[in-house]
Amino acid sequence: MPIPPLRERPAYAALAEHHTQLQHRHLRDLFAEDAQRGERLSAEAAGLYLDYSKNRVTDQTLRLLFDLAEQSQLQQGRDMMFAGDRINVSENRSVLHVALRMPRDASLTVDGVDVVAQVHEVLDRMADFANKIRTGAWLGHTGRPIRNIVNIGIGGSDLGPVMAYEALRHYTDRDLTFRFVSNVDATDFVEATRDLDAEQTLFIVSSKTFGTLETLTNATSARDWLIARLGDPAAVAKHFVAVSTNAERVAQFGIDTANMFGFWDWVGGRYSVDSAIGLSTMVALGPEQFGELLAGFHAMDEHFRTAPLDRNLPALMGLLTVWNVDFLGAQSIGVMPYEQYLKRFPAYLQQLTMESNGKHVTLDGTTVDYQTGPVYWGEPGTNGQHSFYQLLHQGTRLIPVDLIGFGRSLNPLRDHHDILTSNVFAQAQALAFGKTEQEILAEGTSPDVAPHRVMQGNRPSNVLLAETLTPRILGALVALYEHSVFTQGTIWGIDSFDQWGVELGKVLAVAIIPELGGTEPALNHDSSTNTLIRRYRALKGGGDHDGH
Numbered sequence: 001m002p003i004p005p006l007r008e009r010p011a012y013a014a015l016a017e018h019h020t021q022l023q024h025r026h027l028r029d030l031f032a033e034d035a036q037r038g039e040r041l042s043a044e045a046a047g048l049y050l051d052y053s054k055n056r057v058t059d060q061t062l063r064l065l066f067d068l069a070e071q072s073q074l075q076q077g078r079d080m081m082f083a084g085d086r087i088n089v090s091e092n093r094s095v096l097h098v099a100l101r102m103p104r105d106a107s108l109t110v111d112g113v114d115v116v117a118q119v120h121e122v123l124d125r126m127a128d129f130a131n132k133i134r135t136g137a138w139l140g141h142t143g144r145p146i147r148n149i150v151n152i153g154i155g156g157s158d159l160g161p162v163m164a165y166e167a168l169r170h171y172t173d174r175d176l177t178f179r180f181v182s183n184v185d186a187t188d189f190v191e192a193t194r195d196l197d198a199e200q201t202l203f204i205v206s207s208k209t210f211g212t213l214e215t216l217t218n219a220t221s222a223r224d225w226l227i228a229r230l231g232d233p234a235a236v237a238k239h240f241v242a243v244s245t246n247a248e249r250v251a252q253f254g255i256d257t258a259n260m261f262g263f264w265d266w267v268g269g270r271y272s273v274d275s276a277i278g279l280s281t282m283v284a285l286g287p288e289q290f291g292e293l294l295a296g297f298h299a300m301d302e303h304f305r306t307a308p309l310d311r312n313l314p315a316l317m318g319l320l321t322v323w324n325v326d327f328l329g330a331q332s333i334g335v336m337p338y339e340q341y342l343k344r345f346p347a348y349l350q351q352l353t354m355e356s357n358g359k360h361v362t363l364d365g366t367t368v369d370y371q372t373g374p375v376y377w378g379e380p381g382t383n384g385q386h387s388f389y390q391l392l393h394q395g396t397r398l399i400p401v402d403l404i405g406f407g408r409s410l411n412p413l414r415d416h417h418d419i420l421t422s423n424v425f426a427q428a429q430a431l432a433f434g435k436t437e438q439e440i441l442a443e444g445t446s447p448d449v450a451p452h453r454v455m456q457g458n459r460p461s462n463v464l465l466a467e468t469l470t471p472r473i474l475g476a477l478v479a480l481y482e483h484s485v486f487t488q489g490t491i492w493g494i495d496s497f498d499q500w501g502v503e504l505g506k507v508l509a510v511a512i513i514p515e516l517g518g519t520e521p522a523l524n525h526d527s528s529t530n531t532l533i534r535r536y537r538a539l540k541g542g543g544d545h546d547g548h
Protein backbone atom coordinates (compact mmCIF):
# COMPACT_ATOMS: atom_id res chain seq x y z
CA MET A 1 0.00 0.00 0.00
CA PRO A 2 1.43 3.41 -0.94
CA ILE A 3 2.41 5.65 1.97
CA PRO A 4 0.61 9.02 1.90
CA PRO A 5 2.73 12.21 2.09
CA LEU A 6 3.80 12.92 5.67
CA ARG A 7 1.27 15.67 6.37
CA GLU A 8 -1.56 13.47 5.10
CA ARG A 9 -0.82 10.63 7.49
CA PRO A 10 -3.47 10.76 10.24
CA ALA A 11 -0.89 10.48 13.03
CA TYR A 12 0.92 13.57 11.75
CA ALA A 13 -2.21 15.70 12.03
CA ALA A 14 -2.91 14.17 15.44
CA LEU A 15 0.62 15.01 16.58
CA ALA A 16 0.23 18.59 15.37
CA GLU A 17 -3.00 18.95 17.34
CA HIS A 18 -1.46 17.23 20.35
CA HIS A 19 1.49 19.61 20.18
CA THR A 20 -0.76 22.65 20.51
CA GLN A 21 -2.04 21.21 23.78
CA LEU A 22 1.30 20.06 25.08
CA GLN A 23 3.41 23.06 24.20
CA HIS A 24 2.69 24.91 27.43
CA ARG A 25 3.49 21.93 29.63
CA HIS A 26 6.88 22.08 31.27
CA LEU A 27 9.13 19.10 31.96
CA ARG A 28 8.88 20.17 35.61
CA ASP A 29 5.14 19.39 35.50
CA LEU A 30 5.55 16.15 33.58
CA PHE A 31 8.00 14.89 36.18
CA ALA A 32 5.89 16.15 39.08
CA GLU A 33 2.86 14.26 37.77
CA ASP A 34 4.58 10.92 37.46
CA ALA A 35 7.09 9.82 40.07
CA GLN A 36 8.09 6.87 37.87
CA ARG A 37 8.73 8.87 34.71
CA GLY A 38 12.52 8.64 34.89
CA GLU A 39 12.37 4.86 35.14
CA ARG A 40 9.47 4.34 32.76
CA LEU A 41 10.75 6.38 29.86
CA SER A 42 13.89 4.36 29.40
CA ALA A 43 14.97 1.41 27.27
CA GLU A 44 17.96 -0.84 27.11
CA ALA A 45 19.67 -2.96 24.46
CA ALA A 46 23.08 -4.28 23.43
CA GLY A 47 24.72 -2.83 26.55
CA LEU A 48 23.27 0.67 26.09
CA TYR A 49 20.77 2.27 28.46
CA LEU A 50 18.70 5.14 27.07
CA ASP A 51 16.92 7.59 29.36
CA TYR A 52 14.58 9.58 27.14
CA SER A 53 12.38 10.85 29.96
CA LYS A 54 13.70 14.40 29.61
CA ASN A 55 12.08 14.79 26.21
CA ARG A 56 8.95 16.93 26.01
CA VAL A 57 6.63 13.98 25.51
CA THR A 58 3.79 12.25 27.28
CA ASP A 59 2.55 8.69 26.84
CA GLN A 60 0.10 10.10 24.32
CA THR A 61 2.94 11.70 22.31
CA LEU A 62 4.72 8.38 22.21
CA ARG A 63 1.57 6.53 21.14
CA LEU A 64 1.06 8.98 18.31
CA LEU A 65 4.72 8.71 17.26
CA PHE A 66 4.33 4.91 17.14
CA ASP A 67 1.20 5.40 15.02
CA LEU A 68 3.22 7.63 12.74
CA ALA A 69 5.87 4.91 12.47
CA GLU A 70 3.19 2.38 11.52
CA GLN A 71 1.61 4.72 8.99
CA SER A 72 5.08 5.37 7.55
CA GLN A 73 5.60 1.60 7.28
CA LEU A 74 8.78 1.79 9.34
CA GLN A 75 8.78 -1.91 10.10
CA GLN A 76 8.21 -2.88 6.46
CA GLY A 77 10.97 -0.45 5.36
CA ARG A 78 13.33 -1.92 7.91
CA ASP A 79 12.55 -5.47 6.74
CA MET A 80 13.16 -4.41 3.14
CA MET A 81 16.56 -3.06 4.11
CA PHE A 82 17.51 -6.25 5.92
CA ALA A 83 16.31 -8.33 2.96
CA GLY A 84 18.52 -6.46 0.49
CA ASP A 85 15.73 -4.66 -1.41
CA ARG A 86 16.92 -1.71 -3.46
CA ILE A 87 15.74 0.94 -1.04
CA ASN A 88 18.37 3.43 -2.26
CA VAL A 89 16.07 4.35 -5.13
CA SER A 90 18.01 7.17 -6.74
CA GLU A 91 21.04 4.89 -7.17
CA ASN A 92 19.01 1.70 -7.55
CA ARG A 93 21.05 -0.06 -4.86
CA SER A 94 20.52 -2.31 -1.88
CA VAL A 95 21.51 -0.93 1.50
CA LEU A 96 23.17 -3.76 3.33
CA HIS A 97 25.63 -2.47 5.89
CA VAL A 98 23.79 -4.82 8.28
CA ALA A 99 25.23 -7.75 6.28
CA LEU A 100 28.76 -6.57 7.12
CA ARG A 101 28.29 -7.69 10.69
CA MET A 102 26.21 -10.83 10.28
CA PRO A 103 27.88 -13.86 11.85
CA ARG A 104 29.69 -16.42 9.72
CA ASP A 105 26.89 -18.98 9.98
CA ALA A 106 24.23 -16.57 8.71
CA SER A 107 23.38 -16.22 5.07
CA LEU A 108 21.65 -13.59 2.99
CA THR A 109 21.16 -14.12 -0.70
CA VAL A 110 20.87 -11.02 -2.85
CA ASP A 111 20.72 -11.35 -6.64
CA GLY A 112 21.73 -15.00 -6.30
CA VAL A 113 24.83 -14.28 -4.20
CA ASP A 114 25.31 -15.07 -0.51
CA VAL A 115 26.62 -11.69 0.62
CA VAL A 116 27.47 -12.95 4.12
CA ALA A 117 29.87 -15.50 2.64
CA GLN A 118 31.47 -12.70 0.59
CA VAL A 119 31.79 -10.53 3.69
CA HIS A 120 33.56 -13.25 5.66
CA GLU A 121 35.90 -14.05 2.80
CA VAL A 122 37.12 -10.45 2.92
CA LEU A 123 37.19 -10.42 6.73
CA ASP A 124 39.44 -13.50 6.65
CA ARG A 125 41.84 -11.84 4.20
CA MET A 126 41.85 -8.71 6.34
CA ALA A 127 42.61 -10.79 9.43
CA ASP A 128 45.48 -12.52 7.69
CA PHE A 129 46.92 -9.19 6.61
CA ALA A 130 46.37 -7.57 10.04
CA ASN A 131 48.14 -10.46 11.76
CA LYS A 132 51.09 -10.23 9.37
CA ILE A 133 51.50 -6.52 10.12
CA ARG A 134 51.03 -6.94 13.87
CA THR A 135 53.51 -9.80 14.18
CA GLY A 136 56.09 -8.11 11.97
CA ALA A 137 55.82 -10.82 9.33
CA TRP A 138 54.91 -8.32 6.59
CA LEU A 139 58.23 -6.82 5.56
CA GLY A 140 58.78 -3.60 3.71
CA HIS A 141 60.88 -3.25 0.57
CA THR A 142 64.15 -3.13 2.52
CA GLY A 143 63.24 -6.11 4.69
CA ARG A 144 62.16 -4.22 7.81
CA PRO A 145 58.77 -4.79 9.49
CA ILE A 146 56.01 -2.24 9.07
CA ARG A 147 55.44 -0.12 12.20
CA ASN A 148 53.56 2.89 10.78
CA ILE A 149 50.18 2.72 9.08
CA VAL A 150 48.82 5.73 7.22
CA ASN A 151 45.19 5.58 6.09
CA ILE A 152 44.52 7.85 3.13
CA GLY A 153 40.84 8.48 2.47
CA ILE A 154 38.14 11.10 2.93
CA GLY A 155 34.52 11.22 4.10
CA GLY A 156 33.39 7.74 5.06
CA SER A 157 36.78 6.37 4.03
CA ASP A 158 38.41 8.50 6.73
CA LEU A 159 35.91 9.47 9.42
CA GLY A 160 35.03 5.89 10.33
CA PRO A 161 38.65 4.71 10.56
CA VAL A 162 39.83 7.76 12.49
CA MET A 163 36.83 7.78 14.85
CA ALA A 164 37.15 4.04 15.58
CA TYR A 165 40.92 4.28 16.07
CA GLU A 166 40.58 7.15 18.52
CA ALA A 167 37.60 5.57 20.29
CA LEU A 168 39.36 2.25 20.77
CA ARG A 169 42.89 3.49 21.24
CA HIS A 170 42.96 1.85 24.66
CA TYR A 171 42.80 -1.55 22.93
CA THR A 172 45.34 -0.85 20.18
CA ASP A 173 48.87 -2.14 19.75
CA ARG A 174 50.93 0.80 21.03
CA ASP A 175 54.03 -0.34 19.11
CA LEU A 176 52.29 0.64 15.91
CA THR A 177 51.78 4.25 14.85
CA PHE A 178 48.57 5.21 13.04
CA ARG A 179 48.01 8.35 11.04
CA PHE A 180 45.06 9.49 8.96
CA VAL A 181 45.34 11.77 5.93
CA SER A 182 42.16 13.13 4.40
CA ASN A 183 42.44 16.80 3.49
CA VAL A 184 43.87 17.65 0.08
CA ASP A 185 45.62 20.52 1.86
CA ALA A 186 49.22 19.25 1.63
CA THR A 187 49.76 20.17 5.26
CA ASP A 188 47.71 17.15 6.25
CA PHE A 189 50.00 14.75 4.39
CA VAL A 190 53.24 16.54 5.27
CA GLU A 191 52.50 16.70 9.00
CA ALA A 192 51.28 13.11 9.09
CA THR A 193 54.43 11.72 7.50
CA ARG A 194 57.22 14.12 8.55
CA ASP A 195 58.59 11.92 11.33
CA LEU A 196 57.91 8.53 9.72
CA ASP A 197 60.57 6.18 8.45
CA ALA A 198 59.54 5.19 4.92
CA GLU A 199 61.12 1.76 5.29
CA GLN A 200 58.59 0.93 8.01
CA THR A 201 55.55 2.78 6.65
CA LEU A 202 52.55 1.29 4.90
CA PHE A 203 49.82 3.31 3.21
CA ILE A 204 46.25 2.06 3.09
CA VAL A 205 44.52 3.91 0.27
CA SER A 206 40.83 3.76 1.14
CA SER A 207 38.31 4.85 -1.43
CA LYS A 208 35.07 3.18 -2.38
CA THR A 209 35.19 4.62 -5.89
CA PHE A 210 38.96 5.10 -6.16
CA GLY A 211 38.03 8.21 -8.10
CA THR A 212 37.99 10.80 -5.31
CA LEU A 213 40.31 13.65 -6.22
CA GLU A 214 41.50 14.42 -2.69
CA THR A 215 42.38 10.79 -1.99
CA LEU A 216 44.09 10.18 -5.33
CA THR A 217 46.10 13.39 -4.93
CA ASN A 218 47.25 12.35 -1.46
CA ALA A 219 47.94 8.79 -2.61
CA THR A 220 50.06 10.08 -5.49
CA SER A 221 52.07 12.27 -3.11
CA ALA A 222 52.48 9.29 -0.79
CA ARG A 223 53.82 7.22 -3.67
CA ASP A 224 56.27 10.01 -4.58
CA TRP A 225 57.28 10.31 -0.91
CA LEU A 226 58.00 6.61 -0.65
CA ILE A 227 59.88 6.29 -3.91
CA ALA A 228 61.97 9.38 -3.15
CA ARG A 229 63.03 7.83 0.15
CA LEU A 230 63.49 4.22 -0.91
CA GLY A 231 64.77 5.00 -4.38
CA ASP A 232 62.84 2.28 -6.16
CA PRO A 233 59.33 2.29 -7.70
CA ALA A 234 59.12 -1.44 -6.95
CA ALA A 235 58.82 -0.49 -3.25
CA VAL A 236 55.16 0.40 -3.84
CA ALA A 237 54.23 -3.29 -3.84
CA LYS A 238 55.18 -3.75 -0.17
CA HIS A 239 54.11 -0.33 1.11
CA PHE A 240 50.69 0.22 -0.47
CA VAL A 241 47.44 -1.65 -0.10
CA ALA A 242 44.02 -0.52 -1.29
CA VAL A 243 40.49 -0.74 0.02
CA SER A 244 37.95 -0.19 -2.72
CA THR A 245 35.06 -1.49 -4.78
CA ASN A 246 36.89 -0.62 -8.01
CA ALA A 247 39.68 -3.10 -8.88
CA GLU A 248 40.31 -1.56 -12.27
CA ARG A 249 41.18 1.87 -10.88
CA VAL A 250 43.26 0.32 -8.09
CA ALA A 251 45.35 -1.48 -10.72
CA GLN A 252 45.59 1.67 -12.82
CA PHE A 253 47.01 3.50 -9.83
CA GLY A 254 49.72 0.85 -9.57
CA ILE A 255 48.56 -1.18 -6.58
CA ASP A 256 48.53 -4.93 -7.14
CA THR A 257 44.92 -6.11 -6.74
CA ALA A 258 46.30 -9.03 -4.70
CA ASN A 259 46.78 -6.30 -2.07
CA MET A 260 43.28 -4.94 -2.44
CA PHE A 261 40.45 -5.53 0.02
CA GLY A 262 37.06 -5.23 -1.56
CA PHE A 263 33.58 -4.24 -0.59
CA TRP A 264 30.38 -3.66 -2.51
CA ASP A 265 28.14 -0.96 -3.93
CA TRP A 266 25.55 -1.81 -1.26
CA VAL A 267 27.79 -0.30 1.42
CA GLY A 268 27.43 3.48 1.59
CA GLY A 269 30.64 5.39 2.39
CA ARG A 270 29.24 6.66 5.69
CA TYR A 271 28.13 3.13 6.59
CA SER A 272 31.46 1.49 5.78
CA VAL A 273 33.52 1.61 8.99
CA ASP A 274 32.79 -2.08 9.57
CA SER A 275 33.69 -3.10 5.99
CA ALA A 276 37.23 -3.40 4.64
CA ILE A 277 37.37 0.39 5.12
CA GLY A 278 37.99 -0.62 8.75
CA LEU A 279 41.27 -2.30 7.76
CA SER A 280 43.40 0.16 9.75
CA THR A 281 41.08 -0.42 12.72
CA MET A 282 41.59 -4.16 12.45
CA VAL A 283 45.37 -3.74 12.25
CA ALA A 284 45.25 -1.53 15.33
CA LEU A 285 42.95 -3.78 17.37
CA GLY A 286 43.65 -7.23 16.03
CA PRO A 287 41.02 -9.41 14.34
CA GLU A 288 39.50 -10.63 17.59
CA GLN A 289 38.65 -7.20 18.95
CA PHE A 290 37.47 -6.15 15.49
CA GLY A 291 35.13 -9.15 15.71
CA GLU A 292 33.84 -7.73 19.01
CA LEU A 293 33.14 -4.43 17.27
CA LEU A 294 31.13 -6.27 14.61
CA ALA A 295 29.30 -8.24 17.31
CA GLY A 296 28.22 -4.98 18.93
CA PHE A 297 26.87 -3.68 15.62
CA HIS A 298 25.05 -6.96 15.06
CA ALA A 299 23.50 -6.98 18.54
CA MET A 300 21.99 -3.55 17.87
CA ASP A 301 20.87 -4.63 14.37
CA GLU A 302 19.03 -7.59 15.87
CA HIS A 303 17.47 -5.37 18.50
CA PHE A 304 16.31 -2.88 15.86
CA ARG A 305 14.99 -5.71 13.69
CA THR A 306 13.01 -7.46 16.41
CA ALA A 307 12.15 -5.21 19.37
CA PRO A 308 8.70 -3.61 19.59
CA LEU A 309 8.73 0.11 18.94
CA ASP A 310 8.21 1.13 22.56
CA ARG A 311 11.40 -0.68 23.57
CA ASN A 312 13.36 -0.14 20.39
CA LEU A 313 16.23 2.26 21.04
CA PRO A 314 16.97 3.36 17.47
CA ALA A 315 13.26 3.71 16.67
CA LEU A 316 12.66 5.71 19.85
CA MET A 317 15.62 8.01 19.20
CA GLY A 318 14.63 8.47 15.56
CA LEU A 319 10.98 9.22 16.39
CA LEU A 320 11.95 11.65 19.15
CA THR A 321 14.17 13.43 16.65
CA VAL A 322 11.25 13.76 14.25
CA TRP A 323 9.14 15.13 17.14
CA ASN A 324 11.84 17.61 18.17
CA VAL A 325 12.51 18.75 14.61
CA ASP A 326 9.06 18.85 13.03
CA PHE A 327 6.89 19.76 16.00
CA LEU A 328 9.16 21.56 18.47
CA GLY A 329 11.13 23.29 15.71
CA ALA A 330 14.63 22.14 16.70
CA GLN A 331 17.12 22.85 13.94
CA SER A 332 20.14 21.19 15.41
CA ILE A 333 21.08 18.39 17.77
CA GLY A 334 24.16 18.30 19.96
CA VAL A 335 25.93 15.04 20.72
CA MET A 336 28.20 15.29 23.74
CA PRO A 337 30.25 12.25 24.68
CA TYR A 338 31.53 12.35 28.24
CA GLU A 339 34.41 10.10 27.20
CA GLN A 340 37.60 11.56 25.82
CA TYR A 341 38.18 8.59 23.51
CA LEU A 342 34.97 9.52 21.67
CA LYS A 343 36.33 12.89 20.69
CA ARG A 344 35.86 12.25 16.95
CA PHE A 345 32.42 10.67 17.38
CA PRO A 346 30.49 13.90 16.73
CA ALA A 347 32.46 14.50 13.52
CA TYR A 348 31.75 10.95 12.44
CA LEU A 349 28.05 11.40 13.20
CA GLN A 350 27.93 14.59 11.15
CA GLN A 351 28.55 12.65 7.96
CA LEU A 352 26.32 9.76 8.99
CA THR A 353 23.37 11.97 9.84
CA MET A 354 23.69 14.94 7.52
CA GLU A 355 24.82 13.19 4.34
CA SER A 356 21.99 10.73 4.93
CA ASN A 357 19.10 13.01 5.83
CA GLY A 358 20.08 16.36 4.33
CA LYS A 359 17.48 15.91 1.58
CA HIS A 360 14.70 18.14 0.26
CA VAL A 361 12.70 15.73 -1.88
CA THR A 362 10.85 12.52 -1.10
CA LEU A 363 11.52 9.17 -2.78
CA ASP A 364 9.30 10.11 -5.72
CA GLY A 365 11.02 13.47 -6.21
CA THR A 366 8.38 15.69 -4.56
CA THR A 367 9.71 18.69 -2.62
CA VAL A 368 8.98 18.25 1.08
CA ASP A 369 6.84 20.72 3.03
CA TYR A 370 8.41 19.93 6.39
CA GLN A 371 11.88 19.94 7.89
CA THR A 372 14.18 16.96 7.36
CA GLY A 373 17.65 16.23 8.77
CA PRO A 374 18.79 18.53 11.57
CA VAL A 375 22.34 19.82 11.93
CA TYR A 376 24.35 17.49 14.16
CA TRP A 377 27.36 18.76 16.01
CA GLY A 378 29.15 18.24 19.29
CA GLU A 379 32.24 18.12 21.41
CA PRO A 380 33.40 15.87 24.18
CA GLY A 381 32.18 16.29 27.68
CA THR A 382 32.89 19.07 30.02
CA ASN A 383 34.88 21.10 27.48
CA GLY A 384 31.63 22.09 25.79
CA GLN A 385 30.16 23.19 29.10
CA HIS A 386 32.81 25.87 29.35
CA SER A 387 32.20 27.18 25.86
CA PHE A 388 28.87 26.75 24.08
CA TYR A 389 26.53 25.26 26.71
CA GLN A 390 25.59 28.79 27.76
CA LEU A 391 23.52 29.06 24.58
CA LEU A 392 21.98 25.64 25.20
CA HIS A 393 20.81 26.76 28.64
CA GLN A 394 19.80 30.36 28.12
CA GLY A 395 19.79 31.06 24.37
CA THR A 396 16.69 31.52 22.26
CA ARG A 397 17.00 28.27 20.33
CA LEU A 398 15.82 24.83 21.25
CA ILE A 399 18.73 22.43 20.85
CA PRO A 400 18.11 18.87 22.03
CA VAL A 401 21.24 17.05 23.14
CA ASP A 402 22.39 13.47 23.50
CA LEU A 403 24.70 13.08 26.49
CA ILE A 404 26.78 9.89 26.44
CA GLY A 405 28.31 8.61 29.68
CA PHE A 406 29.99 5.48 31.04
CA GLY A 407 30.03 3.64 34.35
CA ARG A 408 33.76 3.12 34.32
CA SER A 409 36.70 4.96 32.88
CA LEU A 410 39.35 3.11 30.92
CA ASN A 411 41.88 5.29 32.73
CA PRO A 412 40.74 5.46 36.36
CA LEU A 413 42.52 8.23 38.20
CA ARG A 414 41.53 9.54 41.62
CA ASP A 415 37.97 10.89 41.44
CA HIS A 416 38.10 12.14 37.84
CA HIS A 417 35.41 9.81 36.60
CA ASP A 418 32.81 10.72 39.23
CA ILE A 419 33.46 14.39 38.57
CA LEU A 420 33.09 13.81 34.84
CA THR A 421 29.90 11.78 35.14
CA SER A 422 28.28 14.09 37.67
CA ASN A 423 28.28 16.59 34.82
CA VAL A 424 26.27 14.28 32.55
CA PHE A 425 23.49 14.12 35.10
CA ALA A 426 23.76 17.75 36.16
CA GLN A 427 23.57 19.06 32.60
CA ALA A 428 20.51 16.95 31.75
CA GLN A 429 18.91 18.14 34.99
CA ALA A 430 19.69 21.82 34.38
CA LEU A 431 18.48 21.66 30.78
CA ALA A 432 15.20 20.03 31.79
CA PHE A 433 14.31 21.87 34.97
CA GLY A 434 16.22 25.14 34.76
CA LYS A 435 15.87 27.66 37.56
CA THR A 436 12.89 29.94 38.14
CA GLU A 437 12.96 33.61 39.07
CA GLN A 438 11.39 32.80 42.44
CA GLU A 439 14.15 30.32 43.22
CA ILE A 440 16.76 32.87 42.28
CA LEU A 441 15.16 35.67 44.31
CA ALA A 442 14.81 33.32 47.27
CA GLU A 443 18.58 32.87 47.19
CA GLY A 444 18.96 36.61 47.77
CA THR A 445 19.81 37.72 44.22
CA SER A 446 18.81 41.33 43.57
CA PRO A 447 15.69 41.70 41.37
CA ASP A 448 17.57 43.54 38.61
CA VAL A 449 20.07 40.67 38.22
CA ALA A 450 17.53 37.87 38.66
CA PRO A 451 16.25 37.83 35.02
CA HIS A 452 19.80 37.27 33.81
CA ARG A 453 20.04 34.19 35.95
CA VAL A 454 16.72 32.64 35.01
CA MET A 455 17.06 29.33 33.20
CA GLN A 456 13.80 28.39 31.55
CA GLY A 457 14.59 24.70 31.36
CA ASN A 458 12.21 22.51 29.34
CA ARG A 459 15.08 21.71 27.00
CA PRO A 460 15.08 18.10 25.82
CA SER A 461 17.92 15.63 26.23
CA ASN A 462 18.64 11.95 25.96
CA VAL A 463 21.15 10.29 28.25
CA LEU A 464 22.91 7.18 26.99
CA LEU A 465 24.83 5.10 29.51
CA ALA A 466 27.04 2.05 29.10
CA GLU A 467 29.34 0.19 31.44
CA THR A 468 32.60 1.07 29.73
CA LEU A 469 33.79 1.87 26.22
CA THR A 470 34.65 -1.42 24.53
CA PRO A 471 34.74 -2.40 20.84
CA ARG A 472 31.36 -4.09 21.36
CA ILE A 473 29.81 -0.97 22.87
CA LEU A 474 31.21 1.24 20.12
CA GLY A 475 29.65 -1.05 17.51
CA ALA A 476 26.28 -0.90 19.26
CA LEU A 477 26.51 2.89 19.59
CA VAL A 478 27.26 3.45 15.91
CA ALA A 479 24.50 1.04 14.84
CA LEU A 480 22.09 2.86 17.18
CA TYR A 481 22.66 6.12 15.32
CA GLU A 482 22.61 4.39 11.92
CA HIS A 483 19.17 2.99 12.60
CA SER A 484 17.94 6.19 14.21
CA VAL A 485 18.90 7.93 10.96
CA PHE A 486 17.03 5.22 9.05
CA THR A 487 13.96 5.74 11.22
CA GLN A 488 14.01 9.49 10.63
CA GLY A 489 14.53 9.06 6.88
CA THR A 490 11.65 6.60 6.65
CA ILE A 491 9.23 8.97 8.40
CA TRP A 492 10.37 11.81 6.14
CA GLY A 493 10.03 9.55 3.09
CA ILE A 494 13.48 10.50 1.77
CA ASP A 495 16.40 8.54 0.34
CA SER A 496 18.85 8.40 3.25
CA PHE A 497 21.42 6.54 1.19
CA ASP A 498 22.36 8.80 -1.72
CA GLN A 499 24.40 12.03 -1.59
CA TRP A 500 23.91 13.88 -4.86
CA GLY A 501 24.33 17.19 -3.09
CA VAL A 502 28.08 16.79 -2.86
CA GLU A 503 28.52 16.40 -6.62
CA LEU A 504 28.06 19.93 -7.94
CA GLY A 505 30.90 21.41 -5.89
CA LYS A 506 33.22 18.63 -7.07
CA VAL A 507 32.40 19.27 -10.74
CA LEU A 508 32.82 23.04 -10.39
CA ALA A 509 36.17 22.61 -8.61
CA VAL A 510 37.49 20.41 -11.40
CA ALA A 511 36.58 23.11 -13.93
CA ILE A 512 38.33 25.78 -11.85
CA ILE A 513 41.62 23.90 -11.23
CA PRO A 514 43.14 24.68 -14.67
CA GLU A 515 42.07 28.32 -14.35
CA LEU A 516 44.19 28.88 -11.27
CA GLY A 517 47.49 28.98 -13.16
CA GLY A 518 49.42 32.23 -13.53
CA THR A 519 48.12 33.24 -16.93
CA GLU A 520 44.56 33.97 -17.85
CA PRO A 521 42.39 31.60 -19.78
CA ALA A 522 39.08 33.41 -20.33
CA LEU A 523 37.01 33.31 -17.15
CA ASN A 524 33.31 32.80 -17.73
CA HIS A 525 31.98 32.49 -14.21
CA ASP A 526 29.88 34.98 -12.28
CA SER A 527 31.69 38.22 -11.41
CA SER A 528 32.37 37.16 -7.84
CA THR A 529 34.02 33.87 -8.82
CA ASN A 530 36.03 35.57 -11.59
CA THR A 531 37.29 38.24 -9.18
CA LEU A 532 38.21 35.68 -6.53
CA ILE A 533 40.14 33.59 -9.06
CA ARG A 534 42.06 36.67 -10.21
CA ARG A 535 42.78 37.69 -6.63
CA TYR A 536 44.05 34.16 -5.93
CA ARG A 537 46.35 34.24 -8.93
CA ALA A 538 47.78 37.52 -7.67
CA LEU A 539 48.19 36.20 -4.14
CA LYS A 540 50.03 33.13 -5.36
CA GLY A 541 52.32 35.33 -7.46
CA GLY A 542 50.62 35.34 -10.84
CA GLY A 543 50.26 39.14 -10.75
CA ASP A 544 46.86 39.89 -12.35
CA HIS A 545 44.67 40.80 -9.43
CA ASP A 546 43.34 43.94 -11.05
CA GLY A 547 41.59 41.77 -13.57
CA HIS A 548 44.09 41.30 -16.38
Ligand SMILES: O=P(O)(O)OC[C@H]1O[C@](O)(CO)[C@@H](O)[C@@H]1O
Nearest residue numbers: 155156157207208209212269502
Ligand atom coordinates in the same frame (compact mmCIF):
# COMPACT_ATOMS: atom_id res chain seq x y z
O1 LIG B 1 35.38 6.40 -0.63
P1 LIG B 1 35.32 7.42 -1.71
O2 LIG B 1 34.74 6.87 -2.98
O3 LIG B 1 36.69 8.01 -1.95
O4 LIG B 1 34.36 8.57 -1.28
C1 LIG B 1 34.61 9.34 -0.15
C2 LIG B 1 33.42 10.11 0.32
O5 LIG B 1 32.97 10.99 -0.68
C3 LIG B 1 31.55 11.09 -0.65
O6 LIG B 1 31.05 10.51 -1.80
C4 LIG B 1 31.09 12.51 -0.55
O7 LIG B 1 31.82 13.37 -1.34
C5 LIG B 1 31.15 10.33 0.60
O8 LIG B 1 29.87 9.85 0.54
C6 LIG B 1 32.21 9.30 0.68
O9 LIG B 1 32.27 8.73 1.96
